[in-house]
Amino acid sequence: MTATPLVVLENVNKHFGELHVLQDINLSVHRGEVVVLIGPSGSGKSTLCRTINRLETIDTGTITIDGQPLPAEGRGLARLRSDVGMVFQSFNLFAHKTVLQNVTLGPLKVRKTPKEQAEKRALELLDRVGIANQAHKYPAQLSGGQQQRVAIARALAMDPKVIMFDEPTSALDPEMVQEVLDVMVNLAKDGMTMVVVTHEMGFARRAANRVVFMANGQIVEENTPDEFFGSPRTDRAKDFLSKIL
Ligand code: ADP
Ligand code: MG
Numbered sequence: 001m002t003a004t005p006l007v008v009l010e011n012v013n014k015h016f017g018e019l020h021v022l023q024d025i026n027l028s029v030h031r032g033e034v035v036v037l038i039g040p041s042g043s044g045k046s047t048l049c050r051t052i053n054r055l056e057t058i059d060t061g062t063i064t065i066d067g068q069p070l071p072a073e074g075r076g077l078a079r080l081r082s083d084v085g086m087v088f089q090s091f092n093l094f095a096h097k098t099v100l101q102n103v104t105l106g107p108l109k110v111r112k113t114p115k116e117q118a119e120k121r122a123l124e125l126l127d128r129v130g131i132a133n134q135a136h137k138y139p140a141q142l143s144g145g146q147q148q149r150v151a152i153a154r155a156l157a158m159d160p161k162v163i164m165f166d167e168p169t170s171a172l173d174p175e176m177v178q179e180v181l182d183v184m185v186n187l188a189k190d191g192m193t194m195v196v197v198t199h200e201m202g203f204a205r206r207a208a209n210r211v212v213f214m215a216n217g218q219i220v221e222e223n224t225p226d227e228f229f230g231s232p233r234t235d236r237a238k239d240f241l242s243k244i245l
Contacts (some may be wrong), residue, residue: 004067005030006193007052007162012061014051021047023059029048029162032191036204036225039214040240045197048214049164052195053084056181068159082110085155085163089170091147093139093154099126103154111158118157123151127183129183145176149183162193169200201229215235 005028014022021044029035037045050056052063054070054077063070065084071077086161088235093102103122107113113121129149139147148168148219155163165184169177181203187206188194198204201225204211211228215236221228229245232238 003030006033006066007195008053008062008064011047011061012051012058012063013048014056014058016047019217021217022051025061026220027212029193029195031193033209034188034192034194034196034207036206036208036211037195037197037214038199038211038240039220043214044217045214046166049086049166049195049197052162052164053081053086054162055086078110082106083161084160085158085160086167087148087151087155087165089162091139091151091171093140093142093147093150095142095161097143098136098138099131099150102139102150103157104243122153122157125156127179128148128156128186129153130179135206143176144172145179148172148176148180152180152183152187156187162195163187165194165196165198167199169198201245205229213240215240 007029009025009027012022016034027237031093036046039045044113047056064098065080068080070080100119100122103125104118107118107121108115123135126135129152131146131149134142134146139150142150154241168184169180172180177200181200182205184196185207207226211223211225212219221232221234221237228237229241232241
């Protein structure tokens with residue numbers, strides 16, 4: 001039994017030119033924990049997610065995944081990056097590949113999993129997200145909600161230690177939001193470690209262990225969902241909540 005958090009950010013700073021987009025970020029995510037990251041547009045939420053799998057570099061500070069500092073580059077980076085799954089607002093599926101091919105691509109190329117095994121596992125994952133019967137279709141033949149569920153299955157296929165979700169339902173028609181959130185709630189129940197950028201407060205209340213509120217590149221407030229939504233401590237959080245609730 002180890003209490004070392006799975007993801008640790010210590011004194012992380014990042015600039016985009018003059019903009020100090022991440023300011024002394026300290027954040028730990030424990031195994032099995034679901035952290036919801038919320039805050040106004042432009043506060044640095046996406047950048048924070050992207051630094052955790054080095055889609056963005058940082059200026060100073062350290063990021064550790066499962067006890068391993070994120071290396072700057074090379075094979076170690078590729079391996080650690082595959083420990084961190086990403087699900088984006090815009091699905092980012094390969095349009096010219098079938099659903100099944102989208103899900104097996106990472107295991108085949110990065111993990112060198114044998115094809116038969118990769119396909120068997122992909123079908124299990126597609127079943128888990130409720131779309132096994134769509135495996136041989138192309139992304140454009142699916143609804144947005146179905147495409148995002150493929151993206152989740154694709155992330156799971158790499159057996160990540162943690163999955164970052166960056167506004168996974170923001171691009172969806174309203175009637176498709178719930179089917180994606182339901183999949184995410186089930187993942188949370190199954191013990192997946194998740195960092196979720198979302199303004200879906202119902203999800204936060206159902207699934208989050210902790211809400212982290214960011215504004216202007218800083219973590220302003222961290223609390224349980226009940227405490228955060230019920231009695232936010234800072235004016236910035238109160239102001240933000242008054243606009244979205
Ligand atoms: P959020 O996800 O909270 O809306 P972002 O992390 O996307 O915020 O962006 C934070 C700030 O950094 C914004 O002001 C944005 O314009 C800026 N930014 C994001 N990406 C880049 C980039 N690649 N180059 C320059 N500025 C960027
Ligand atoms: Mg964003």
